Amino acid sequence: MKPPSSLSDVLRPEKSAALMQAIGYSSTDIEDLHGSGMLAMDVGKLPLEDRLELLGSDPENLLSPHMDLNHFKPLKASGDVVLVDYYTGARLKPMKLGPLAIFGQRGLEPRPGPIWSESEQLQTLRSRFNRIPVRAVTSRQHLDQELELFRKINTPRSSIFFRGQTNQYFVNRRPRVKEFLYGSCSAQEPSLPSTAYRRQFNYLAAERHWKAIVADIDYRLSGFADNRWWVEDDIEHVYLTSDGHIARWHRLSTMSISQHYGLPTFGLDVTTSLDTAWWFATHKFHERDDTAWYTSHKWHEQPSENWPVIYVFRSSDWDPIHDLELAAERPRRQAAVLAHGSWGVHGNIVADDLIAVFVLAPSFGVAPAETRDIFPSDDPFYRELLSLKASIGDKHPLYSGAGLKHVFEIVEPPS
Template structure:
């Protein structure tokens, strides 16, 4: 697959050179994640080429552009019409959130188990040297809903930066699940392993979402911080200082349904159950390197919390991040971290977790 993409990238470069595009601009185009894609109609035999944006995979309205139109765009002649704005609502309390969720279409999604949520204390954006023609704003910013693996801190997002996924828990599977003799031979456990990696250790290519609105509200109203001892904790945002956001998704292709994605138990981790994952009503859809920000294409709405948002919430830190008595998997993981601090340095210890 990597070889094919490299060939398509090289062909795209040759096309741009044939159209007398300067080398620096060509470099910016490739660095920003644009590539050539080939399509074939099996009935007519017709083939055609389009420019694809590696942020959005194969989403037609976001990612497939006529080559000549794209060339005009990068030369400063914007021939593309912007996509409609997202459905955005500002809420002051839980009643306002209920009003959003009670809309008939969304109520149907909820009943079908198709509506999922993600809460953040603020909205994040990124910028590329060549923004997406139909989604970048006037300043070139695009909303970022990346899985942790694909996030960057640079001023300009770059696809030339290699994203290496590290799995610290893999080396300790025998101790984390001592009663499974097929621990290394059965790949059907891969998703379980990625789930605990994401929630206890290292960011992965999975995007944390929940089917529970209260979980999303918690993460939209609590900042993740560290105390003077280096232990993590969540601090509730004060009224008047809220800047949180809740994303509502209805993933369509492929669908992300509660019946298939909600984690209620683990096939692999039986001896020590990862309680944190269960309590947060989690799901973890995976996104490839070729569709890093594709989640925004399935946004049903964006809820912004008013600065004076007023709601205590039903979830507390000690419930969302249980201590080692309630979460035996976490207890075992911290025990291993005490023995192998360098190998498990990215396992976060929470304030009061050993109480």
């Protein structure tokens, strides 16, 4: 008996194209769907363990109540064939492409969150069923005043986080697919995938190496004081069958430290510090060989669509990583938080927690902090990582296999 296919096998473009053609999609339809991150698959051919990657995705036909049913034309398919969106994780029964607005034409305002009139917004973005307001701010004082509205309605169970970027990036959708999902070809979705997703880096294969690296450095820096790394075999079974705290600490500490020091993971860097987000929004990243540096971003002569941004997220399912009890100074300096980002068929899942985007006008100015304030050179963990990378060289399996090549030495800008 032939073994069932894995998720990666089933979602190959050539298999997806064959399924779509059999259903009745034209070559143009297939090109538009594939070019927009949507593939066809037969769920029935997946083994049970691979179906776990689809958990958390929408059940088939979970659609907006505001979709335009006048354009709804289902397509018949044999087996359990669905369309899978690699950005939202949505699964849809096959249907003819048209201006359906599957996720709704207008979208839901973020709740809880301040409501700005259309005239007060620079633009609006969409993330699945959500409508995300975009507001221009002219100074730090102006931004603080706007954020006070969010803080007043903040609750302990739902915290606010920030992320700064020198540019906005958007999900690449074909016009017909935008109409299919949102009813308008002008709809824009913020693109916030994890680095592992963007670079197609196999984090799961690298994670076991990084767990050993993090544990080894922690042993030497702490004098073997932390016995959580020793949990294994029968003892590990005890912890896993109680509250799972130690197992969760292992995964969180490994992924968060890996992510924060350069390894592409399923996480996304965010922060509780507005100053940190401001700094990353107004400093550009550069790399050369094994070194990297930041320069002040200049956007005074750029059009508003190219101005830097600070994203505001609200979620109760994110993990602070500045208090992991590891000798890692960088996460503390940056008040770092790990957003559980994209994996499997959930490439842009973090965007569902986005509640506002603030665009920084040229008058806002560059954050005053120095690079050494954000990336301290007196970081014990960072120095150990650089030393390990230098000692093994670029021919060692860990250099690429564990992703150590992504650990850059942060230096001053070349003169």
